Amino acid sequence: MDSGPQTVPKLRELGPGAPIGKYTVVRRLARGGMAEVYLAREAAFVGVERFVALKVILPHMAGEPRFLSMFKAEARVAATLDHPNIAQVLDAGEVDGEPYLVMEYVHGRTIQSLLRTATEREIGIPRGAAIALVIAACSGLHYAHERRDLSGQPLQIVHRDVSPSNLMCRYDGTVKLLDFGIAKAASQTSATQTGFFKGKSGYMSPEQCADEPLDRRSDVFNLGILLYELTTARKAFFGDNPVAVINKIANGRFTPPAELVPDYPAELERIVMQALAVTPEERFATAEELQLALETFVRARRLDASSTARAALMRAVFGDEPYPSLPPSPAPAAEIVTHTELAAVPVLLDADDPSLAVTVARRAPPSRKRAVVGGLVAVTVLLGVAAAAWTSRDGSAEAPPATEASRAPASVVEPAQDAVVGASADADSDDTRDEGTLAGPDVDDPAAATTEPVEATPPVPTAEPTTPEPARPSPRARAQRSNKRKKAAETKRKGPAGMYP
Amino acid sequence: MWSDDDLLRAWRAGNRTAGDALVRRHYESVRRFFDLRLPAMAEDLTQLSFLACVEGRERVRLDAGFRPYLFGVARRLLFRQLRSQDRFDRMARFRTSQGPDTKLTPSGVVALRQEHKLLLRAFEAIPTDAQIALQLHYWEGMNTNEIGAVLGLSITAVTSRLSRARQRLRDEVEAIRVRPEVRASLLGDLDGWTRSLVPGAKPIA
Numbered sequence: 001m002d003s004g005p006q007t008v009p010k011l012r013e014l015g016p017g018a019p020i021g022k023y024t025v026v027r028r029l030a031r032g033g034m035a036e037v038y039l040a041r042e043a044a045f046v047g048v049e050r051f052v053a054l055k056v057i058l059p060h061m062a063g064e065p066r067f068l069s070m071f072k073a074e075a076r077v078a079a080t081l082d083h084p085n086i087a088q089v090l091d092a093g094e095v096d097g098e099p100y101l102v103m104e105y106v107h108g109r110t111i112q113s114l115l116r117t118a119t120e121r122e123i124g125i126p127r128g129a130a131i132a133l134v135i136a137a138c139s140g141l142h143y144a145h146e147r148r149d150l151s152g153q154p155l156q157i158v159h160r161d162v163s164p165s166n167l168m169c170r171y172d173g174t175v176k177l178l179d180f181g182i183a184k185a186a187s188q189t190s191a192t193q194t195g196f197f198k199g200k201s202g203y204m205s206p207e208q209c210a211d212e213p214l215d216r217r218s219d220v221f222n223l224g225i226l227l228y229e230l231t232t233a234r235k236a237f238f239g240d241n242p243v244a245v246i247n248k249i250a251n252g253r254f255t256p257p258a259e260l261v262p263d264y265p266a267e268l269e270r271i272v273m274q275a276l277a278v279t280p281e282e283r284f285a286t287a288e289e290l291q292l293a294l295e296t297f298v299r300a301r302r303l304d305a306s307s308t309a310r311a312a313l314m315r316a317v318f319g320d321e322p323y324p325s326l327p328p329s330p331a332p333a334a335e336i337v338t339h340t341e342l343a344a345v346p347v348l349l350d351a352d353d354p355s356l357a358v359t360v361a362r363r364a365p366p367s368r369k370r371a372v373v374g375g376l377v378a379v380t381v382l383l384g385v386a387a388a389a390w391t392s393r394d395g396s397a398e399a400p401p402a403t404e405a406s407r408a409p410a411s412v413v414e415p416a417q418d419a420v421v422g423a424s425a426d427a428d429s430d431d432t433r434d435e436g437t438l439a440g441p442d443v444d445d446p447a448a449a450t451t452e453p454v455e456a457t458p459p460v461p462t463a464e465p466t467t468p469e470p471a472r473p474s475p476r477a478r479a480q481r482s483n484k485r486k487k488a489a490e491t492k493r494k495g496p497a498g499m500y501p
Numbered sequence: 502m503w504s505d506d507d508l509l510r511a512w513r514a515g516n517r518t519a520g521d522a523l524v525r526r527h528y529e530s531v532r533r534f535f536d537l538r539l540p541a542m543a544e545d546l547t548q549l550s551f552l553a554c555v556e557g558r559e560r561v562r563l564d565a566g567f568r569p570y571l572f573g574v575a576r577r578l579l580f581r582q583l584r585s586q587d588r589f590d591r592m593a594r595f596r597t598s599q600g601p602d603t604k605l606t607p608s609g610v611v612a613l614r615q616e617h618k619l620l621l622r623a624f625e626a627i628p629t630d631a632q633i634a635l636q637l638h639y640w641e642g643m644n645t646n647e648i649g650a651v652l653g654l655s656i657t658a659v660t661s662r663l664s665r666a667r668q669r670l671r672d673e674v675e676a677i678r679v680r681p682e683v684r685a686s687l688l689g690d691l692d693g694w695t696r697s698l699v700p701g702a703k704p705i706a
């Protein structure tokens with residue numbers, strides 16, 4: 001367990017050394033919408049130790065019975081899947097009522113991280129490597145789609161959440177699908193559909209948008225989105241709000257790839273269009289058909305779609321990332337992190353989350369991520385709403401590229417930069433802009449605010465004047481609104497008038 | 502209780518407390534006005550709207566009251582934002598600083614009534630000024646005179662604008678691919694569902 005004053009873990013976070021079942025937390029890898037993912041090591045049993053990824057459900061989700069049963073179903077289905085392109089589920093359990101899943105540790109990055117970092121660093125993704133990623137995803141998905149139970153009945157598994165954040169590429173080029181989290185045997189789904197909305201709005205199929213029963217062709221659509229995004233480096237479906245995105249998906253409204261990429265091959269565009277057909281009947285009938293079309297294309301064009309091409313891409317974008325390692329002796333984690341030769345233990349210094357790498361947190365100025373979270377908390381208070389949920393995607397999955405600077409103990413990301421990033425009136429960047437808006441000029445200063453400065457940092461009179469009453473009047477319930485809806489309105493609303501819970 | 506006009510005058514004269522009170526009184530309404538279309542920017546745009554009111558001394562036209570003036574400002578800010586040229590290009594790019602924009606909820610699982618979902622989709626599909634007319638009517642409880650002041654329309658024009666907007670909404674609800682029982686339920690009480698989308702909606706004028 002943790003010891004010493006600096007090792008006190010943040011609330012609800014598992015610090016280094018925390019035991020979970022027979023696993024020991026090394027550091028947090030990322031935080032998703034419904035879970036936190038940790039790098040952990042499996043206790044030596046007969047002398048063999050290995051790293052695993054622990055996915056621990058966040059308390060706000062763990063409290064939802066429907067989610068819990070979903071999580072358990074996930075574990076059961078996922079554990080039966082055994083394919084090189086699917087991150088193997090190894091174990092599942094519960095600590096203090098919080099369920100967790102143990103997976104194969106994937107030493108790599110998500111495709112989301114790849115797309116963002118490549119864009120940011122202006123690195124083009126070679127077409128061959130891009131297609132190779134999708135081919136591997138096709139392969140893993142087709143395997144799952146074809147699964148049968150012991151009596152030979154098709155399980156009709158649909159992943160339902162094939163998205164850039166659920167597909168990883170290892171630094172060695174191996175591709176792994178994650179989160180058959182909401183994959184369920186299709187037979188179970190229709191009964192539990194009402195009122196629930198699954199998936200990320202930019203990564204849903206038209207059937208999902210319409211709350212219709214899904215089959216494997218829904219996943220094929222999502223593979224089409226991946227293919228589109230990896231080969232154009234642009235989002236296929238985006239909008240000002242989630243509902244706008246859903247309407248675009250439902251109506252098949254997206255920019256044809258050739259309009260974005262001048263030399264986009266017509267044959268590849270045909271493949272993308274077929275995968276993204278609004279009507280399932282018009283798509284590739286299986287992920288394998290899509291895979292074959294892509295393989296044919298790659299061969300005809302003599303593109304390099306090997307796993308070494310993928311590895312080269314990962315290296316080009318992220319640099320060399322050593323496999324995690326710990327000092328040989330089974331020393332307590334608290335000692336490890338305060339060890340003086342920290343530079344020799346990159347896994348601890350390169351932590352995405354400074355709050356877990358104790359030494360980093362102590363030595364370095366507040367990192368960008370911490371500043372962001374702090375800002376969000378401030379907003380939560382300001383608005384008096386349960387915006388905390390939105391902090392869940394604090395971007396901690398997106399570690400800075402593995403440069404010398406980011407690995408050094410005193411890795412500095414100036415908070416001032418955050419203010420700049422956050423200052424833009426950008427529809428997407430609300431996770432980083434809070435401090436900028438809170439520190440606005442005083443209204444009494446006539447020069448401080450122009451009449452309609454929409455493009456600039458919106459100034460605020462002061463933090464206090466605009467603070468609405470912290471306690472919202474309890475919503476007047478309408479007869480039609482079910483208890484569930486009311487509960488959701490109270491617990492999940494983003495803002496005082498958030499229409500997209 | 503001070504009237505909106507009194508508070509605005511006092512705020513313009515430098516009384517911050519009056520400004521606080523005025524903002525507090527209308528914050529939630531303006532916020533939900535922006536939340537429908539631009540949830541990620543709603544807070545900033547809301548604050549800008551109030552600032553524009555207190556700064557825009559010369560353009561004061563309070564004949565229909567403060568609220569229509571405020572919403573008129575908000576509407577202009579909304580349109581300006583929607584017109585911004587690089588908006589789509591920015592949204593289409595992958596960026597590291599990306600927030601939760603592509604996620605419907607943190608959990609990816611929303612307990613939202615199907616009818617509300619369908620309604621939001623229909624709202625999204627109709628022209629912006631039709632949206633605004635319906636918002637002001639159903640959620641802000643404005644009368645035709647006030648709505649006219651926001652949109653710059655005569656009372657008769659507002660009446661027909663509202664009925665056309667309602668028809669557009671209905672048409673969209675008919676056109677969206679969705680389970681028939683959800684559609685039927687929504688169309689059975691379109692007014693009721695529209696109002697229930699916003700818990701703090703003001704009584705219809």
Ligand SMILES: Nc1ncnc2c1ncn2[C@@H]1O[C@H](COP(=O)(O)OP(=O)(O)OP(=O)(O)O)[C@@H](O)[C@H]1O
Pocket residue numbers: 029030031032033034035036037053087103104105106107108109110161165166178179181397608609
């Ligand atoms: N087996 C694994 N090995 C290494 N990293 C992992 C593993 N599983 C997940 N991660 C990391 O954890 C992050 C969070 O995963 P999580 O599934 O909780 O959230 P998400 O994929 O962003 O959203 P969603 O809730 O929709 O799945 C991933 O994006 C990835 O960076």
Ligand SMILES: [Mg+2]
Pocket residue numbers: 032165166178179
């Ligand atoms: Mg995931």
